[in-house]
């Protein structure tokens with residue numbers, strides 16, 4: 001996979017679904033290559049979003065996009081095939097939902113997708129160590145998952161730095177993604193702390209001008225490209 005870092009991945013959770021095609025096109029007409037799809041089941045998180053049907057629709061709308069699918073669901077292992085068939089490029093599962101994480105990661109890869117593992121704000125980074133050699137991406141939730149528009153939890157910086165250090169020490173190459181409360185005020189600092197992929201929902205879609213919002217977010221993220229960690 002060829003990626004220009006840092007990546008901005010708009011989360012369609014915040015999109016206007018009556019204009020989904022138009023809004024996704026506003027993203028891909030800019031420099032957006034990744035689209036983030038938040039799947040919520042009303043069990044693992046207290047909200048329901050959408051399923052493989054909408055992911056398939058996004059695939060049809062944006063055949064060239066890289067579809068980054070974040071499963072906030074219980075028993076994710078049972079749904080990997082459905083999301084892979086719908087067109088996911090990367091499927092991320094929560095550490096907290098996977099008693100057999102290694103098996104679930106294998107299942108994702110056997111379905112031809114890249115594999116990611118996500119941790120909630122209260123889950124420590126060191127728990128990921130055994131699985132890091134097997135995965136393509138780690139996602140640090142910087143809000144409690146379930147809703148868009150929440151405030152960024154500042155202790156996430158420490159977790160990002162720890163993960164970045166682990167990557168440096170191990171020589172591994174997994175990407176570091178952060179999700180929740182990302183905006184122009186923190187995009188640069190997140191990148192300088194080690195983040196490769198920034199997920200943003202409300203700061204892309206709940207604005208007057210998606211193109212302008214993307215340009216501002218990318219500018220802020222790129223200003224952080226000189227790593228200080």
Ligand SMILES: O=C(CO)[C@@H](O)[C@H](O)COP(=O)(O)O
Pocket residue numbers: 011013014038070143144145146147148149150179180181182199200201202203
């Ligand atoms: O997964 C989630 C929430 O569970 C996120 O993707 C949010 O949807 C990001 O939204 P903003 O904080 O950017 O509004």
